Amino acid sequence: MSLRLHNTLTRSVEAFVPSAPPQVGLYCCGPTVYDFGHVGNFRTFVFADLVRRVLAFNGMQVTHVMNVTDVEDKILRRLRETGLALRAFTDPYIEAFLADLDVLRCLRPHHLPRATDHIGDMIRLIGRLMERGIAYQAADGSVYFNIERYQAAERWPGCACRYGQLVHIDPGQQRQTGRVSADEYDKDHVADFALWKARVPEDGDVFWDSPWGQGRPGWHIECSAMSMALLGDSFDIHLGGEDLAFPHHEDEIAQSEGAGGLRGDLHGRKLPFVRHWLHGAHLLVEGRKMSKSLGNYFTVRDLLGRGFSGREVRFLLLSAHYRETFNFTLAGLEGARSALGRLDECLGKLRERAALAAGPAPSPSPGLPEAFKEAINDDLNVSRAWGAVFDWIREQNRALASGDLTPAAAAAELAAFASIDAVLAIAPAPATQDETPAHVVALAAERVAAKKARDFARADALRAEIRSMGWVVEDTPSGPKLKRA
RNA sequence: GGCGGGGUAGCCAAGUGGUAAGGCACGGCUCUGCAAAAGCUGCAUUCGUCGGUUCGAUUCCGACCCUCGCCUCCA
Numbered sequence: 001m002s003l004r005l006h007n008t009l010t011r012s013v014e015a016f017v018p019s020a021p022p023q024v025g026l027y028c029c030g031p032t033v034y035d036f037g038h039v040g041n042f043r044t045f046v047f048a049d050l051v052r053r054v055l056a057f058n059g060m061q062v063t064h065v066m067n068v069t070d071v072e073d074k075i076l077r078r079l080r081e082t083g084l085a086l087r088a089f090t091d092p093y094i095e096a097f098l099a100d101l102d103v104l105r106c107l108r109p110h111h112l113p114r115a116t117d118h119i120g121d122m123i124r125l126i127g128r129l130m131e132r133g134i135a136y137q138a139a140d141g142s143v144y145f146n147i148e149r150y151q152a153a154e155r156w157p158g159c160a161c162r163y164g165q166l167v168h169i170d171p172g173q174q175r176q177t178g179r180v181s182a183d184e185y186d187k188d189h190v191a192d193f194a195l196w197k198a199r200v201p202e203d204g205d206v207f208w209d210s211p212w213g214q215g216r217p218g219w220h221i222e223c224s225a226m227s228m229a230l231l232g233d234s235f236d237i238h239l240g241g242e243d244l245a246f247p248h249h250e251d252e253i254a255q256s257e258g259a260g261g262l263r264g265d266l267h268g269r270k271l272p273f274v275r276h277w278l279h280g281a282h283l284l285v286e287g288r289k290m291s292k293s294l295g296n297y298f299t300v301r302d303l304l305g306r307g308f309s310g311r312e313v314r315f316l317l318l319s320a321h322y323r324e325t326f327n328f329t330l331a332g333l334e335g336a337r338s339a340l341g342r343l344d345e346c347l348g349k350l351r352e353r354a355a356l357a358a359g360p361a362p363s364p365s366p367g368l369p370e371a372f373k374e375a376i377n378d379d380l381n382v383s384r385a386w387g388a389v390f391d392w393i394r395e396q397n398r399a400l401a402s403g404d405l406t407p408a409a410a411a412a413e414l415a416a417f418a419s420i421d422a423v424l425a426i427a428p429a430p431a432t433q434d435e436t437p438a439h440v441v442a443l444a445a446e447r448v449a450a451k452k453a454r455d456f457a458r459a460d461a462l463r464a465e466i467r468s469m470g471w472v473v474e475d476t477p478s479g480p481k482l483k484r485a
Numbered sequence: 486g487g488c489g490g491g492g493u494a495g496c497c498a499a500g501u502g503g504u505a506a507g508g509c510a511c512g513g514c515u516c517u518g519c520a521a522a523a524g525c526u527g528c529a530u531u532c533g534u535c536g537g538u539u540c541g542a543u544u545c546c547g548a549c550c551c552u553c554g555c556c557u558c559c560a
Binding site: 011029030031032037038040041042043044045047072073074167168169190191192193194218219220240241242243244245246247248251279280281282283284289316319320321323324325326327329331332334335336337338339342345346349375381382383384386387388389390391394397398400401402451454456459460463472473474475476481483 | 487488489490491496497498499500506507508509510517518519520521522523524525553554555556557558559560
């Protein structure tokens with residue numbers, strides 16, 4: 001089955017075909033670096049990593065771009081509180097973010113553009129919108145996007161110029177929420193959004209020069225400018241959390257298509273800004289929306305501090321479909337540990353068996369990869385994909401237990417697993433090969449002697465002692481086996 | 486009010502117009518001195534409720550109940 005993905009634009013699962021195969025441009029809205037990311041943020045980033053790996057699994061060459069929002073209200077507030085300069089404050093959080101990505105085995109994006117490195121592109125884009133008359137400078141000096149003018153702009157062939165194409169919203173029918181009425185902006189219409197925010201004293205020394213005076217960019221413009229700068233005016237996939245669909249992504253479309261792209265040739269070529277939109281659902285923690293007051297707010301580091309591994313967190317985050325709200329729990333992490341233990345046990349036994357194989361590396365056994373691909377290509381049905389993996393584990397264990405598995409067959413199965421692990425990235429870490437300490441080995445040998453002498457009390461005491469040192473002894477037909485507890 | 490997700494065993498979670506994957510937990514058996522690991526095996530007559538269509542619905546349609554999210558800067 002070829003790859004099919006849900007597209008928010010059409011609200012349906014469609015075949016995904018790159019505009020210029022095998023190249024695929026993938027843009028993912030990244031972190032705002034004012035704090036450590038939480039599991040909810042990382043659900044989306046692991047989802048992005050999965051998409052990227054699945055594209056590659058299907059033979060595509062992906063250019064993965066993830067922006068880093070490093071200028072924004074919360075950041076500016078923290079700068080005032082800490083007295084730090086912008087980069088001095090944001091750099092450590094960017095480092096922390098990358099470290100967390102590594103821990104969760106996410107491949108690093110090929111490009112991680114920072115908003116503050118692309119102010120020029122943003123100004124250029126805003127300039128085009130001004131030229132076209134769908135942006136205006138208000139009395140407060142800020143520049144806003146004029147949704148009404150944009151909607152009326154069908155004079156540009158190829159531009160849908162329809163606000164609300166992503167979330168099916170009628171801009172005139174928006175409810176006046178508390179957040180809106182509290183707005184003190186000088187906009188013509190409440191739905192208009194800021195492209196450029198005029199400098200105010202609270203911004204300190206965070207400002208840039210522009211044709212509209214000193215100030216800083218609005219939030220949405222950075223993603224429009226950076227994605228088009230790195231992937232072209234029209235690209236294949238844009239992805240983010242479901243909350244970003246509106247207004248963030250809707251506004252990105254309006255800005256990008258309204259401007260005709262960063263180069264300005266989008267309309268002439270009748271291309272959309274983004275062909276395929278993907279949105280990941282949020283997660284609940286222990287059945288509730290994550291909040292600091294409920295005590296269910298976890299950063300990746302919090303979970304590591306509780307003794308869980310990034311691998312376990314990754315497994316749990318990848319256990320449910322990306323478009324479903326997922327209930328992330330500590331009990332779920334314990335379950336992930338058990339499930340991964342079974343995988344490790346099976347892979348370990350297969351490796352022992354495969355080590356006896358001679359000759360060249362065999363080609364992968366086809367069963368698992370076929371079942372896996374069938375599932376994962378169906379709009380990333382990870383649940384079904386895991387079903388295939390665990391069915392495979394049972395088959396291998398059965399073959400191993402019956403002694404039917406030849407070393408060559410074991411090697412072929414390991415190769416099969418490796419091929420799908422290019423997507424899952426869940427294999428145990430390449431054995432940190434910490435040799436079993438000599439004194440533990442000595443105790444195990446002593447236990448063998450005690451067993452031979454049928455002194456089982458002594459044997460059990462030795463097992464307990466080994467256990468207290470962090471090792472587990474398992475008796476196998478070929479003698480005792482020592483494993484990390 | 487508008488738009489959009491959900492409600493499947495103790496928990497997590499797939500799925501289909503033809504009689505319910507997988508994981509965790511739990512029980513039995515085999516193996517073992519005992520364990521561990523592994524294997525075998527048991528574990529939803531039932532898929533929120535009520536109607537309708539159908540030979541047949543958890544799956545399609547309608548109504549209702551419950552729940553969650555978005556509606557201006559939150560992944």
